[in-house]
Amino acid sequence: MGTPEISRKRVLVLLIFTLRYAGGETVGLASNALVKYEYAVDLVLETLFSPDTLPTSGFRIEAVTQLNVVWENSSSQHEKLIQLQVEEVKLLNVSEQNENRNSFKDTHSESLLGPTIMAALKKPVIFHWNSGKIEALYGSAEERGLPLNLKRGLVSLFQLQPSSGTITEADVSGNCRVTYEMENNQVIKIKDLLSCGKTEFGFDASNQVLGVQWQPTCKGLYSLENGVIKTAVIEEGHIFKLNLQTTIGAKITSRQQLHYMTSELQPKAFYGESLQETLHNLGIFTPLSITGVLEKVPCKNCTLANDYLKSLNRKNNLQDLSKISEAKVFLAFVQLLREAKKIEILHFLKKAADNEISFLIDSATAAQTESSLSALSEYLDFTEEKQSSQVKTFLFAAAFSAYPSKELLNTLVAKLQSKIASRELEETTVSVIGAVIGKMCLRNLCKLQEVEIAKKVILEGLNAAKEEADVKMYLLALKNARLPETIPLLLQYTKGQTNSVTSIAVAALQRFPSAYITQEVKKHMNRIFHQSRYRYGTAVRMAALDVILNNQLSPMELKNIVLSMGEMESELSKYTVAKLQNIRHSDHHQASKVIRELLRDRLIYNYNHMSRFGCSSSSSGYLAVTTDAISSYNMDLLFGDTGILQKSLTDFFILIQGNQLHATQVSIEAQGLDSFFKESPEQDDGDDDEITASMSVILFDVQFPPTVFFQGYSDLMEKLWSVTEEPTSIIKGSILLIDHLQSFMLQSGLVANAEFQGGLGIDVSGIIELSLWSQKCKTNIRSRGALVINSVIKVDTTFAQAGVKSNSEATAALDFVSSVKFLDSPLLICLQLLNGPFQSREKVTIYKSLQEHVVFSKRKKRTRTFQGAELPLHQANSEMCKKMFAEQQ
Numbered sequence: 001m002g003t004p005e006i007s008r009k010r011v012l013v014l015l016i017f018t019l020r021y022a023g024g025e026t027v028g029l030a031s032n033a034l035v036k037y038e039y040a041v042d043l044v045l046e047t048l049f050s051p052d053t054l055p056t057s058g059f060r061i062e063a064v065t066q067l068n069v070v071w072e073n074s075s076s077q078h079e080k081l082i083q084l085q086v087e088e089v090k091l092l093n094v095s096e097q098n099e100n101r102n103s104f105k106d107t108h109s110e111s112l113l114g115p116t117i118m119a120a121l122k123k124p125v126i127f128h129w130n131s132g133k134i135e136a137l138y139g140s141a142e143e144r145g146l147p148l149n150l151k152r153g154l155v156s157l158f159q160l161q162p163s164s165g166t167i168t169e170a171d172v173s174g175n176c177r178v179t180y181e182m183e184n185n186q187v188i189k190i191k192d193l194l195s196c197g198k199t200e201f202g203f204d205a206s207n208q209v210l211g212v213q214w215q216p217t218c219k220g221l222y223s224l225e226n227g228v229i230k231t232a233v234i235e236e237g238h239i240f241k242l243n244l245q246t247t248i249g250a251k252i253t254s255r256q257q258l259h260y261m262t263s264e265l266q267p268k269a270f271y272g273e274s275l276q277e278t279l280h281n282l283g284i285f286t287p288l289s290i291t292g293v294l295e296k297v298p299c300k301n302c303t304l305a306n307d308y309l310k311s312l313n314r315k316n317n318l319q320d321l322s323k324i325s326e327a328k329v330f331l332a333f334v335q336l337l338r339e340a341k342k343i344e345i346l347h348f349l350k351k352a353a354d355n356e357i358s359f360l361i362d363s364a365t366a367a368q369t370e371s372s373l374s375a376l377s378e379y380l381d382f383t384e385e386k387q388s389s390q391v392k393t394f395l396f397a398a399a400f401s402a403y404p405s406k407e408l409l410n411t412l413v414a415k416l417q418s419k420i421a422s423r424e425l426e427e428t429t430v431s432v433i434g435a436v437i438g439k440m441c442l443r444n445l446c447k448l449q450e451v452e453i454a455k456k457v458i459l460e461g462l463n464a465a466k467e468e469a470d471v472k473m474y475l476l477a478l479k480n481a482r483l484p485e486t487i488p489l490l491l492q493y494t495k496g497q498t499n500s501v502t503s504i505a506v507a508a509l510q511r512f513p514s515a516y517i518t519q520e521v522k523k524h525m526n527r528i529f530h531q532s533r534y535r536y537g538t539a540v541r542m543a544a545l546d547v548i549l550n551n552q553l554s555p556m557e558l559k560n561i562v563l564s565m566g567e568m569e570s571e572l573s574k575y576t577v578a579k580l581q582n583i584r585h586s587d588h589h590q591a592s593k594v595i596r597e598l599l600r601d602r603l604i605y606n607y608n609h610m611s612r613f614g615c616s617s618s619s620s621g622y623l624a625v626t627t628d629a630i631s632s633y634n635m636d637l638l639f640g641d642t643g644i645l646q647k648s649l650t651d652f653f654i655l656i657q658g659n660q661l662h663a664t665q666v667s668i669e670a671q672g673l674d675s676f677f678k679e680s681p682e683q684d685d686g687d688d689d690e691i692t693a694s695m696s697v698i699l700f701d702v703q704f705p706p707t708v709f710f711q712g713y714s715d716l717m718e719k720l721w722s723v724t725e726e727p728t729s730i731i732k733g734s735i736l737l738i739d740h741l742q743s744f745m746l747q748s749g750l751v752a753n754a755e756f757q758g759g760l761g762i763d764v765s766g767i768i769e770l771s772l773w774s775q776k777c778k779t780n781i782r783s784r785g786a787l788v789i790n791s792v793i794k795v796d797t798t799f800a801q802a803g804v805k806s807n808s809e810a811t812a813a814l815d816f817v818s819s820v821k822f823l824d825s826p827l828l829i830c831l832q833l834l835n836g837p838f839q840s841r842e843k844v845t846i847y848k849s850l851q852e853h854v855v856f857s858k859r860k861k862r863t864r865t866f867q868g869a870e871l872p873l874h875q876a877n878s879e880m881c882k883k884m885f886a887e888q889q
Contacts, residue, residue, distance in 0.1 A: 004336060032267065043094060044252070047804045055858055061090070068269075079280070081129070084154065122608075125137060125139040138289070143288060146749075208243060212241065220235070254746045303336065327809075364376050373405070387648045412805045429489035430474060441481070468500070471493070471497075521551075539669060553594050565609050578618040617635070631651075634651045647669045652665075661700065730764040761789070776819070803847055819884060833870065842862045
């Protein structure tokens with residue numbers, strides 16, 4: 001035997017080389033050491049709504065873990081099987097709290113975890129470790145769920161490269177890009193969570209204005225002393241916030257800490273000559289994925305959809321969609337239907353009362369499950385005229401779906417290819433198919449077989465169309481789809497077609513991002529505006545001008561527009577000047593700088609070119625400006641030379657961080673009415689001669705087929721004598737506007753969920769008041785709506801739950817009133833955009849539960865009131881309104 005001094009030196013040397021690295025060598029575990037670490041996981045959730053005034057929520061898991069080598073490759077000391085076992089598991093508060101707020105004060109960890117989970121946590125696992133990388137994980141066949149995920153998170157900590165560089169590693173988060181940085185005795189490990197090939201499930205919005213920001217970070221710091229890992233701290237952060245309102249959301253922070261405790265020498269105890277033999281001899285041979293596995297948790301203590309619907313019948317008016325209470329009911333019922341079976345949903349639909357059926361169809365369509373879509377497909381009969389209103393409700397709901405599925409697209413295409421009861425339903429179905437294709441392509445699903453089939457149906461339908469009505473129907477679908485490959489096809493329909501066909505083709509090009517508006521497209525639009533080859537109606541030229549101005553306007557294009565003013569009809573030239581001046585004074589339009597610079601040239605910006613007479617106008621302004629979003633409006637009015645309105649466009653946009661949502665467009669177009677007021681025949685101005693008036697609506701980037709007020713002289717006279725002052729519904733329904741679900745694995749092995757839902761109840765109607773006696777006409781397009789947004793960010797386990805719930809509610813009312821007095825010449829026209837008073841309410845709750853019993857909950861709320869106002873339009877309109885109202889007094 002050696003002397004005590006020699007023995008102590010041997011122990012010291014062995015301890016130093018328990019985990020070693022030098023000059024780029026791989027950190028490793030000594031083959032004859034049993035190493036123990038203190039391990040802790042801290043989970044913290046905090047709100048984004050006044051975070052300084054609300055406490056955080058979360059919990060802490062502590063354990064002791066021991067590791068030892070059970071096999072080593074005789075050819076390489078850097079390849080080993082390492083057994084890991086967890087001991088002494090405890091649950092604690094994540095931060096120091098007084099005795100009254102100590103959630104775990106009188107609770108034993110084992111009683112919270114339960115004997116099953118506690119036993120599962122203590123079962124050993126073995127990982128195949130090779131030169132700092134974890135190549136495989138093994139355990140018993142019973143390993144699953146939360147205990148296994150927690151062990152995956154712990155094992156992932158021992159993956160370490162002590163040399164600078166970027167590599168791809170597989171761990172509990174997935175296959176991630178990881179960057180290592182060496183600094184003295186420390187290793188910094190930065191994981192790019194956005195690069196991970198994760199096993200996550202969920203869905204997101206196709207338009208980022210209605211989407212959710214996810215900002216993940218993960219950074220680790222390893223402290224080494226003579227090759228031994230003394231400490232390891234991995235801090236991971238996830239911020240979730242709604243783009244539309246960034247106070248809705250939460251921040252999750254997860255911190256893993258590993259502290260070296262002891263290392264005990266023991267004789268080498270290998271259990272086999274080979275890797276497989278060792279695993280077999282230990283009885284731990286079931287291969288397990290190192291990447292965490294997400295499992296959908298079934299709804300706990302959920303109300304049955306049938307019971308919930310019965311309770312609604314007694315206390316809710318499901319047809320008053322402008323109320324906050326109805327939007328809340330809609331969101332709750334959609335959640336319940338996602339858990340319901342087809343037979344249940346079909347039963348609801350068949351037994352529904354008249355005042356329930358629209359609500360049920362909206363809810364089932366928004367649920368977007370295979371069961372709900374199958375039930376709707378079986379219930380709705382597109383061949384029956386008596387179900388037309390219900391079919392239309394379904395089509396509108398399908399068009400507004402936040403994340404349409406291939407099952408929905410299949411249902412729509414199948415219905416289109418069978419018999420449809422009316423032309424109106426056929427047009428709406430085709431239009432909605434285009435909208436669904438567009439949304440799926442925005443989510444990079446354009447190459448799916450179902451999408452390819454739907455695109456083929458639309459393109460073949462357009463190619464086979466002989467009647468103008470069919471051509472317009474399929475062009476409208478392409479306008480909704482916004483497929484870049486169809487741009488050459490759309491350009492073909494801008495040549496040699498009627499004004500109504502050309503107008504849709506140009507309008508479809510208006511909706512493409514600037515990246516797709518090539519010089520070839522710009523050439524075509526300039527030819528239309530300047531009428532280089534064909535004559536076009538003023539409304540078509542107006543749309544072509546919009547494409548030119550909104551897509552990399554060049555100084556030469558602008559110069560040609562200004563110099564051509566004298567050759568235009570007076571009203572079109574007046575509109576063009578107003579449009580340029582409106583953009584010139586804009587703060588955010590991309591062409592404003594070009595226009596300002598060119599108009600400094602007095603040869604261009606002079607009385608001869610820029611002074612134009614007429615009633616046409618273009619105006620814009622802001623509805624609301626917040627730290628998160630800009631809500632703006634734009635109103636373009638084009639009159640005929642007799643003072644009759646030819647086209648009005650009223651647009652509302654929401655702009656967030658470079659992303660734009662076309663919230664609403666109301667377009668009213670009239671043709672041929674000038675002939676009533678012309679004193680003598682004039683040359684054809686390129687417009688179609690038939691007397692028509694129609695209105696089309698874009699709502700949340702979806703274009704619907706136009707509503708025709710009248711077509712032809714006899715139809716006009718019939719409508720004049722039969723007009724009533726009763727409101728006519730344009731769009732009415734409940735829309736699942738925001739729908740985001742994301743479930744993901746934290747580095748610790750805990751599973752986090754982020755869910756955002758926004759329900760909008762909308763009711764748009766029109767009222768026409770006509771007095772032949774006083775020769776006055778007044779129209780009012782009334783929009784009423786209620787928006788409710790809910791979000792839940794949580795970490796939910798069987799033993800503890802922590803989360804942040806956010807809620808935002810608001811109502812809105814907007815009236816677009818146009819008053820016309822026919823008695824005078826030119827006509828007196830007054831336009832008013834009236835924004836009604838409204839309230840918005842925000843509420844946030846932060847909570848913690850143990851075994852589903854709430855032990856901590858704090859709430860904060862805020863209410864704001866906004867006064868109604870009449871939004872300013874252009875000066876000429878104000879003068880006309882003053883004159884009209886003065887005559888009425």
